[in-house]
Amino acid sequence: xxxxxxxxxxxxxxxxxxxxxxxxxxxxxxxxxxxxxxxxxxxxxxxxxxxxxxxxxxxxxxxxxxxxxxxxxxxxxxxxxxxxxxxxxxxxxxxxxxxxxxxxxxxxxxxxx
Amino acid sequence: xxxxxxxxxxxxxxxxxxxxxxxxxxxxxxxxxxxxxxxxxxxxxxxxxxxxxxxxxxxxxxxxxxxxxxxxxxxxxxxxxxxxxxxxxxxxxxxxxxxxxxxxxxxxxx
Numbered sequence: 001x002x003x004x005x006x007x008x009x010x011x012x013x014x015x016x017x018x019x020x021x022x023x024x025x026x027x028x029x030x031x032x033x034x035x036x037x038x039x040x041x042x043x044x045x046x047x048x049x050x051x052x053x054x055x056x057x058x059x060x061x062x063x064x065x066x067x068x069x070x071x072x073x074x075x076x077x078x079x080x081x082x083x084x085x086x087x088x089x090x091x092x093x094x095x096x097x098x099x100x101x102x103x104x105x106x107x108x109x110x111x112x113x
Numbered sequence: 114x115x116x117x118x119x120x121x122x123x124x125x126x127x128x129x130x131x132x133x134x135x136x137x138x139x140x141x142x143x144x145x146x147x148x149x150x151x152x153x154x155x156x157x158x159x160x161x162x163x164x165x166x167x168x169x170x171x172x173x174x175x176x177x178x179x180x181x182x183x184x185x186x187x188x189x190x191x192x193x194x195x196x197x198x199x200x201x202x203x204x205x206x207x208x209x210x211x212x213x214x215x216x217x218x219x220x221x222x223x
Contacts, residue, residue, distance in 0.1 A: 033211055039154065043200075043213040059212060090156050092211065101147070102211050104156030 003027050006091050006105035013081055013112055021076045021108045023091035029103075030096040032074040034058070034066060037088045037107075049074055050096070081112040115139040115203040122218040125195075131188040133217050135201030138182040144205040146177060148186045150197040151216070157200065160186065191221045 004025040013019055023032065034047040035058075045058030049068040063085070064078050074093075078085055088109050094102035118136040125131040137146065147162040161168055161175045163184075168175045174187040188195055200216040 031211075035213075037154070042215055043151075043157070045210060045212050048210055058210070088154060092156070094211065101159035101162070102149075102157075104158070106156055107154070 004091065004093055004103050004105045006089075006108050008108060009106060010109050011111070013110070015080075015082055015112055017081050019078050019081055019110070021089055021091075021110070023074045023076070023105060024072050025074075025093040025103070026072060027093065027095075027103070028071060029093035030071070031094045031102075032068065033092040033094075033102070034064075034074070034076050035090040035092070036060060036062065037090060039088075043090065047076065081110075083112045086110060086112050115141065115144055115205075117201045117203055117214055119199075119201050119214065119217045121215065122220070124220050124222055125188075125191045127193060127221050127223050128190055131191040131195065131219055131221070133186040133188075133199050133201075133219060134183065135186070136183045137201070137203045140181050140203050141205060144203045146175065146181075146184050147202040147204060148173070148175065149200045149202065149213075150195075151200070152194075152197040157213070160199075191219075193221050193223065195219065196221045 007022045030051045032049045035043045037043045044060035046062040047066040049055050088107050090107045091105045092102045148160040149157040151157040163175045177184045198216040200213050
């Protein structure tokens with residue numbers, strides 16, 4: 001079983017609100033990732049981190065921001081939610097060595113009304 | 114990381130083997146082939162990976178051609194619960210990111 005957790009699982013929020021999606025892992029992994037996925041569509045990498053105080057933008061431009069102050073924690077923040085942010089957000093982690101598997105959380109399904 | 118090409122969809126009868134192909138003609142010598150699957154928008158699940166030798170685990174087998182330009186994931190006895198999107202990914206150095214393509218939608222029919 002993967003020890004990576006995302007909260008909340010579902011979130012419905014009004015336009016203009018600030019939200020933070022939580023992602024935590026207890027495996028001591030250096031690498032962490034955030035993906036955005038619309039129903040029936042591809043997974044798009046939006047942010048990743050190689051360790052504490054390291055964050056990078058992914059392939060898909062996103063208005064969200066991330067931080068990595070602790071190894072186990074990689075929260076994603078939207079300062080002002082909009083309906084276009086409605087999507088599923090998936091968090092993952094892996095060891096530094098790319099020759100090992102990545103583990104995914106169950107995702108947060110965000111709806112902005 | 115090398116690009117991969119997969120068919121968008123495949124069907125398989127329950128109990129039969131499902132053979133999912135992947136082309137990765139630009140793969141380089143230090144890049145591994147990984148397979149993940151995603152069941153109905155859950156988080157993707159790791160299946161198997163390999164470098165150049167064929168690999169087998171409790172979930173599947175991975176056959177990599179001798180020139181490493183293509184591979185096949187084999188689910189020996191597909192069940193309805195194997196219906197999912199299957200992603201073939203090529204990853205190299207420790208600094209490489211983990212990115213997904215469109216994958217293959219496998220539908221196992223009763």
